[in-house]
Amino acid sequence: MAETLRVENLRTSFLTKWGEVTAVDDVSFSVDAGEILGIVGESGSGKTVTGFSILGLIDPPGRIKGGRILFQDEDLVGLPENRMREYRGKRIAMVFQDPMMTLNPVLRIDTQLIESVLAHDKVDRVTARQRARDALGQVGIPSPDERLASYPHQFSGGMRQRVAIAMALLHRPALIVADEPTTALDVTIQGQILFEVQKLCKESRTALIWISHDLSVVAGLADRVAVMYAGKLVEQGSVDDVLDRPMHPYTSGLIGSLPSNNIRGQPLRQIPGMTPSLLNLSAGCAFRTRCPRADAACLESPPVSVPASGREVRCAHPLVGGGS
Amino acid sequence: MIIYVARRLAQALLVVFAMTLIVFLGVNVIGSPVDILISPDCNQACYQASLKALGLDLPLHQQYLVFLKNAVTGDLGKSFAIGVPALPLIVERMPATLELALSAMFLAIVIGIPLGMWAGLKPDSVAGKTIMGGSILGFSLPTFWVGLMLIMVFAVYLGVLPSTGRGETVQVFGVRLSILTLDGLAHLILPAVNLALYKISLVIRLTRAGVRETITQDYVKFARARGLKARRVILVHVLKNIMIPVVTVVGLELGNVIAFSVVSETIFSWPGMGKLLIDSLRLLDRPVVVAYLMITVLMFVVINLIVDVLYTALDPRIRLQGAAI
Known part of the structure; x- marks a missing residue:
């Protein structure tokens, strides 16, 4: 498979008045054309910042401090703003x-769609409008011609997300970064959108990065999954491998906390403790204070091991053979 | 929409009614204009005659009823001091004030919005901080002092701009305007700048606050993520969203400038309504004060109405309903 995106040792940090916060630390992964990569993690684990880093949308006081973002073999890090915009x-x-x-609440849908077309393609407004309408139809919005003249507040949440997806699809991109796009939606709408996004990506061989905190969504959608914790990628591999045989204690804990994996009537299992603040991360494994397997070795930065092709885990004491 | 406008106008009439009542009582409490107007050697008979001539011999409620009856027919009474009808007296002074006020608001908008956007987009830059520092000066320096300084610098030391009057005017549809002649324009600059300084600062701060708030919104980041040029993101996506508070305040301030540009008009001897109001108050010239305030109330109502209608153009989520208070 052709590799669409390769992120190597990405480090993104924010300079705050309390010190420098490294939100994304030494993160590496890749996505192939037509592949769906799920990035899973709690709030503050750095998954959204990873997504914005790829698009070069990290605003001061944040900046990409190191690493490479190879998109179709071209490094996006350090690209000037006008090139990045393209x-x-x-x-x-x-x-x-x-x-x-x-x-934008004060602009009509057609204005926003057409400006998206015109931002990259020199076409006349009639053609642009045509493309805008087709894009709305493609994501399943009924009577797109009439809906074009609507304002965002005249759409439901699910419909608005479809419009946003239509905007993302306008130029048939090689890569889509979707940052929890179904989290704010009803479960039924979520199901429909997941299904359609999956179909569109497979048909057009678009690479998709699906950022989510919801393991069950990723399980049903993604081909591969990467788990982030406190700015670091702790484990990645194919969905089946990672979910059935997690090797990092954090992944194992996440899977164990899913309500469906708990016994009815018993208190839900959870990972003890809290996500550490990124401000005062000490050296060594960030998860060690919550980890049942932690020992003195975890005071050192844990090594990354590659137990199998495409499988990575960052842990001094990986669970061998898996099981949660 | 039509119902909405009709309702608003009806409300305006109520406000005008209440306002006349307040002014009638208020001016009556301050004192009798006759005491100021009659000559010192006037005897009791002459005093009574003056009272009767101005209609002030009647009890206050009867004076008020007479006023109301005349007002319905469009007659707001004659000036006590100079004996001419109050309404034409004010209307005659209006173009000068409108011209000054609109010029000042124009300056406030074309200078204030760009500077405010700059300060909002680059809050930590030297330019951004200078703009905000300057706006504090614009806020806090007293208008009369700035007016005097302007005269001193530009009229006295540099001698480039005239300091008083309207200069040469031309008649357009029977209205005298300064702005269309070079001389008139030169006369307009100093008072307009003087009046605009505070408004510019206000618009700068409003715009900056709006920009700071708007650029953190998801839709701005999403617009950038769609690959729109920075110019379009700022001039369309950000600007349109910050216009509502700006339009509100500019509308209110416009009313304020028209009604109460007294200080600047006095300093620059601008023959507008503000000067007339001050003179009338000094003489307790009730008909002029009442007529002036009635015009002011109507003007505020109309401006607010225009602002409301502008809202619907700026924000599609706002719809004017019949029921609006």
Whole structure:
């Protein structure tokens, strides 16, 4: 499979008045054309910042401090803003989490779709409008011609997310970064959108990065999964491998906390403790204070081991053979 | 929409009614204009005659009823001091004030919005901080002092701009305007700048606050993620969203400038309504004060109405309903 994106040792940090916060630390992964990679983690684990880093949308006081983002073999890190703009929306598109907030409330849908077309293609307005309408139809919005003249507040949340997805699809990008796009939606709408996104990606061989905190969504959608904790990628591999045989104690804990994996009537299992603040991360494994397997070795930065091709785990004491 | 406008106008009439009542009582409490207007050697008979001539011999409620009856027919009474009808007296002074006020608001908008956006987009830059520092000066320096300084610098030391009057005017549809002649324009600059300084600062701060708030919104980041040029993101996505508070305040301030540009008009001897109001108050010239305030109330209502209608153009989520208070 052709590799669409390869992220190598990405480090993104934010300079705050309390010190420098490294939100993404030494993260490496790759996505192939037509492949869906799920990035899973809790709030603050750095998954959203990873997504924004790929699009070059890290605003001061944040910046990419190191690593490479190879998109179709070209390094995006350090690319000047006007070159980066040509990638955004055209070859790399993004869908945001909250559909109620991502469309400009005072501009009509057609204005926003057409400006997206015109941002990258020199076409006349009639053609642009045509493409806008087709894009709405493609994501399953009924009577797209009439809906074009609507304002965002005249759409439901699910419909707005479809509009946002239509915008992402306008230029047939090679890569879509979707940042929890179904989190704010009803479960039924979520199911429909997941199904359609999956279908669209497979048909057009678009690489998709699906950022989520919901393991069950990723399990049903992604081909491969990467688990993030406190800015670091702790484990990645194919969905089946990682979910059936987790090797990092954190992944194992996440899977164990799913309500469906718990016995009815018993208190739900949870990972003890809390996510550490990124401000005062000490050296060594960030998960060790919550980890049942931690010992003195975890005070050192844990090594990354590659137990099998495409499988990685960052742990001094990986669970061998898996099991949660 | 039509119902909405009709309702608003009806409310305006109520406000005008209440306002006349307040002014009638208020001016009556301050004192009798006759005491100021009659000559010192006037005897009791002459005093009574003056009272009767101005209609002030009647009890206050009867004076008020007479006023109301005349007002319905469009007659707001004659000036006590100079004996001419109050309404034409004010209307005659209006173009000068409108011209000054609109010029000042124009300056406030074309200077204030760009500077405010700059300060909002680059809050930590030297330019951004300078703009905000300057706006504090614009806020806090007293208008009369700035007016005097302007005269001193530009009229006295540099001698480049005239300091008083309207200069040469031309008649357009029977209205005298300064702005269309070079001389008139030169006369307009200093008072307009003087009046605009505070408004510019206000618009800068409003715009900056709006920009700071808007650029953190998801839809701005999403617009960038769609690959839109920075110029379009700022001039369309950000600007349109910050216009509502700006339009609100500009509308209110416009009313304020028109009604109460007294200080600047006095300093620059601008023959507008503000000067007339001050003179009338000094003479307790009730008909002029009442007529002036009635015009002011109507003007505020109309401006607010225009602002409301502008809202619907700026924000599609706002719909004017019949029931609006």
